[in-house]
Amino acid sequence: MAKNSFMSVIAQKEKKGSVEFQVSLFTNRIDRLTSHLELHRKDYLSQRGLRQILEKRKRLLLYLSKKNGARYKELIGQLGIRELTSS
Numbered sequence: 131m132a133k134n135s136f137m138s139v140i141a142q143k144e145k146k147g148s149v150e151f152q153v154s155l156f157t158n159r160i161d162r163l164t165s166h167l168e169l170h171r172k173d174y175l176s177q178r179g180l181r182q183i184l185e186k187r188k189r190l191l192l193y194l195s196k197k198n199g200a201r202y203k204e205l206i207g208q209l210g211i212r213e214l215t216s217s
Contacts, residue, residue: 149194150205156187157209 145151163180167173191211195202206212 149190150201153187153190153194153205154209156183156190157211159183160187 160180160183163176163183167176167180170176191202191206194205
């Protein structure tokens with residue numbers, strides 16, 4: 131499994147069981163599955179797996195936002211997951 135440079139930075143900084151590492155790992159898997167599904171549109175098992183991974187990442191991000199909002203904002207900024215609103 132190929133890891134990008136950001137994941138290796140998180141692995142050095144955080145424990146591998148940390149929320150940040152898990153979210154970055156799920157993000158990498160989501161990117162790979164998304165590119166796979168662009169080629170294979172009728173791969174319904176991969177679509178189901180993608181939905182499951184998205185829900186896991188969503189739950190982890192919700193947990194992190196409730197526990198520590200600063201770490202949440204930093205993580206989604208680094209991964210480029212969501213657009214932050216200025217409210």
